[in-house]
Amino acid sequence: MIRIAKMSDTKIALSEAGLPSFTAMPVLGRGKGHGDLEKAADVDPEHHELISEMPRLKSKRMITLVVTDEKKDLAVETLIKANQTGKSGDGKIFVIDTVGSIRVRTGESGDETLD
Structure with missing residues (x-):
């Protein structure tokens, strides 16, 4: 999962590393939300319903990259x-x-399908 703004840099870096094949999808998500929790600390206890609205989902890109074991460390x-x-x-x-x-096209299986 990466920032949308980093998608172009990621495509270039993967291509230059010899890993040009991947799938990218738009997704929504959130992490620990420390920034949102800091905002929530100032909320009056009578308005706690606002807290549940604060951890908003953010737009990200999910990249699916399948590589051989030998290329795993390079990909990471x-x-x-x-x-x-x-x-x-x-x-x-x-x-x-x-x-x-x-x-699917050829019926090949195994690592040769990843190159």
Whole structure:
């Protein structure tokens, strides 16, 4: 999950790293919401219903990038380098094992479908 504003940098970085194939989708989400909690601390207890409205969902991009085990570290490093600002909201990377893959057009399966 990354900031929308970092999408262009991410595309370039992945391409330059030899990882040009991925899927990106618009998503909504939120993290811990520290900024929203700080605002909520000043809310009068009689108006606590306002607190539930404060942690708003933010627009992000979810990138799905499936790579071989050998390219996993390169992919993670590239995503971090392209998206890290040091500020809350930089994003999150989930590394998940994939059971397999099949190229629909040819019926090939396994790692060769990822290149």
